[in-house]
Amino acid sequence: MEAIIIGIAKSAIRLATPYLYASIGETIGQLSGVLNLGVDGVMLMGAFSAFYTVLKTGNLWLGLLVAIVVGAIFGLLIAFINVTLKAEQGISGIGVYIFGLGLSSLLFSTMVGTVQTVSGFSPLSIPWLSNLPIAGEIFFHQNILVYGAFALIPLAWFILNKTPLGLSIRAVGQNPEAADSLGVSIVRIRYFTVVLGGMLSGIAGASLSIALLNVFQQNLTNGMGFIAVALVYFGAWRPTTVLIGALLFSTVNAIQIWVQVHGINIPSDFTLMMPYIVTIVVLAAMAKRRIHPPAALNKPFERGE
Amino acid sequence: MKMKRMIVILTLISIFVLSFGFGASAEPFRVAFLMPSAINDFAWSQSMYEALLTIQKEMGKENFEFVYSENMFVVADAAAAIRDYASEGYALVIAHGSQYGASLSDIAPDFPDTSFAWGSTANVFTDLGITNIFAYEPLSEQGGYVNGVLAAKLSKNNIYGVIGPIETGDAKRYTEGFKAGIKSVKPDAKINVTWIGSYSDVALASEAAQTHIDAGADVLTGTSQMTVGAIGVAKQRGALWFGYDVDQSALAPQNVVASVDVIWAIALKPMIEMIKKGERGGKIFTLNLANGGLKIVVNDEALVGKTIEGIVKGNIEVKVEK
Structure with a gap:
């Protein structure tokens, strides 16, 4: 029983990692009023740029840095389209997704050509903690980007709830007119959150290509960025509940793999439906809680006369 | 004239x-x-x-x-x-x-x-x-069978993992053949099969490979483009891999034993x-x-050839205890 729990929990934590980076970035962006559906495209660009850098230099930290920079550039692009040009956010996000998908595929075809593997971040045992029974094995024998993803949750919670910056972000997303009249720059805050979201999406991609999978393939993320956006709604724009949502989704996925590996006789079609069934049931159960998205979400800011 | x-x-x-x-x-x-x-x-x-x-x-x-x-x-x-x-x-x-x-x-x-x-x-x-x-x-089952026989000869734990996309067509035929090939050599083999429900979900393929290895498998195989994620894990954790569709040995020269190449x-x-x-x-x-x-491409260059080359060039020294 112990081995089962450890196996499933370890899988779930690995699977949750890219979602956490992308979802927290998206949460912060949406709290300031910007819906970005292009997460998957930015993740792909982050994944490719990190992979390519590591393939050429062998330097993992440089790879991560390049992914962050590429994510930031995409964040700037998204912010320019949505904040400065005030485009329709849902549609422009899909545009950014397709752009990222296409550009990463093109660069991969021309610069790499074929699927290759790299040596990515390997698991790092944390002294003392890794010796703890069960928990040590589950939590403290992971790679550095897994630790980073989980450290991000309290950090994001603290910034959003305990700092003036967090207050400004939420004010801009909830009531931009009031925030504006108090001298908070809507444009500056939204640029900040969207660029930060881009950087985190870049790391999410890198966590796949140079830490968890150590390969790059066209459309490597396979739609993960869209699940990350769904997790933001699932988590009701709170880092802690986003974490719960990501863990729930990845745990059910880990269980369905485990059930199949151990030959428990359930049709594979059914086990594959499990993560989605659980997600729908939980969403339906939560619908009663009547959680409202940030009031200004998806609305470009126009200063009144 | x-x-x-x-x-x-x-x-x-x-x-x-x-x-x-x-x-x-x-x-x-x-x-x-x-x-x-x-x-x-x-x-x-x-x-x-x-x-x-x-x-x-x-x-x-x-x-x-x-x-x-x-x-x-x-x-x-x-x-x-x-x-x-x-x-x-x-x-x-x-x-x-x-x-x-x-x-x-x-x-x-x-x-x-x-x-x-x-x-x-x-x-x-x-x-x-x-x-x-x-x-x-x-007739993928034929290639699967050959891979299975080789896999059975090489596995120490006698536990095998298959990472398939969707339980149909080519992938299903290959898996059935692989299982039959193993059983022909080791009837008591434990063969764990996972269907990840996608041809392209590299992350899930990778996690399936991790779970197989955690469950004791030392030989893995699978079909479709998502398997590159599983090959990456095999490489990292030292499991053997049997490929399908093309010669996959370039992805992990030390781990890919043979591939079924579809011509x-x-x-x-x-x-x-x-x-x-x-x-x-x-x-x-x-x-x-x-x-x-169907052709079976055995990765003899990387596995056998490199070893021979290493000994010839003196990079590998084979010691005998006296």
């Missing part, structure tokens, strides 16, 4: 002109190829792309042209592309995936002068009165000959070990 020379010269000129005229009038054979992933997926689509390149090399670029569309995973998009290619007059449109069958049966009757091909399947829709669809089908050209060449003779479809081409449509 002069007259004779004139005749010879005129004959030569006319032969030259005629052959030139014929050369120019002989249209190249034009093929359009649609695939669900990309030409460099190290699996399903790449193997067909390589077959078309082989044929182009053999027939010459002036006699054989092909175009392709990648990432046609959405069947509706693929159907539109199939229709476009057919109306542009390609002699053969290859829809490389078992998901495209319904679209083909819908489109083919509108283009009686175009041939269509798809697979893996044994369905050419002659029951619907359609005469211009070919099908191709590798689609074995189906395409006779298909092209039939089309040239005016037959547009109705035939199923089977690929197997007997006709060379």
Whole structure:
């Protein structure tokens, strides 16, 4: 029983990692009023740029840095389209997704050509903690980007709830007119959150290509960025509940793999439906809680006369 | 004498002109190829792309042209592309995936002068009165069986992991063959099979490989383009890998023991000959070990060759305790 729990929990934590980076970035962006559906495209660009850098230099930290920079550039692009040009956010996000998908595929075809593997971040045992029974094995024998993803949750919670910056972000997303009249720059805050979201999406991609999978393939993320956006709604724009949502989704996925590996006789079609069934049931159960998205979400800011 | 020379010269000129005229009038054979992933997926689509390149090399670029569309995973998009290619007059449109069958049966009757091909399947829709669809089908179970026998010989734990996409077609046949091959050597083998529900979810394939290795498997195999994620894990954790579709040894030279290479050209060449003779479809081409449509590529260069080279060059020293 112990081995089962450890196996499933370890899988779930690995699977949750890219979602956490992308979802927290998206949460912060949406709290300031910007819906970005292009997460998957930015993740792909982050994944490719990190992979390519590591393939050429062998330097993992440089790879991560390049992914962050590429994510930031995409964040700037998204912010320019949505904040400065005030485009329709849902549609422009899909545009950014397709752009990222296409550009990463093109660069991969021309610069790499074929699927290759790299040596990515390997698991790092944390002294003392890794010796703890069960928990040590589950939590403290992971790679550095897994630790980073989980450290991000309290950090994001603290910034959003305990700092003036967090207050400004939420004010801009909830009531931009009031925030504006108090001298908070809507444009500056939204640029900040969207660029930060881009950087985190870049790391999410890198966590796949140079830490968890150590390969790059066209459309490597396979739609993960869209699940990350769904997790933001699932988590009701709170880092802690986003974490719960990501863990729930990845745990059910880990269980369905485990059930199949151990030959428990359930049709594979059914086990594959499990993560989605659980997600729908939980969403339906939560619908009663009547959680409202940030009031200004998806609305470009126009200063009144 | 002069007259004779004139005749010879005129004959030569006319032969030259005629052959030139014929050369120019002989249209190249034009093929359009649609695939669900990309030409460099190290699996399903790449193997067909390589077959078309082989044929182009053999027939010459002036006699054989092909175009392709990648990432046609959405069947509706693929159907539109199939229709476009057919109306542009390609002699053969290859829809490389078992998901495209319904679209083909819908489109083919509108283009009686175009041939269509798809697979893996044994369905050419002659029951619907359609005469211009070919099908191709590798007997993947044969390749799976060979891989299974090798796997059984090499496994220490006698536990094996299969990471398949969706429990159907090629993937299912390969898996059944792999299991039978192992059981022929070690009837008590433990073979764990996972279907990840996707041809492209690299992350889930990788996690399935982790779970298999945690469950004691030291030999893994699988089909479709998502398996690159599993090969990455095999490489990292030192498990052996058996490949399918193309030679996958370049991804992990120390871990990939053998791959089943599907040689689609074995189906395409006779298909092209039939089309040239005016037959547009109705035939199923089977690929197997007997006709060379399936080849087992053993990674002897990396595994055995490197070891021999290491000993010869002195990089590997084999010590004997006295």
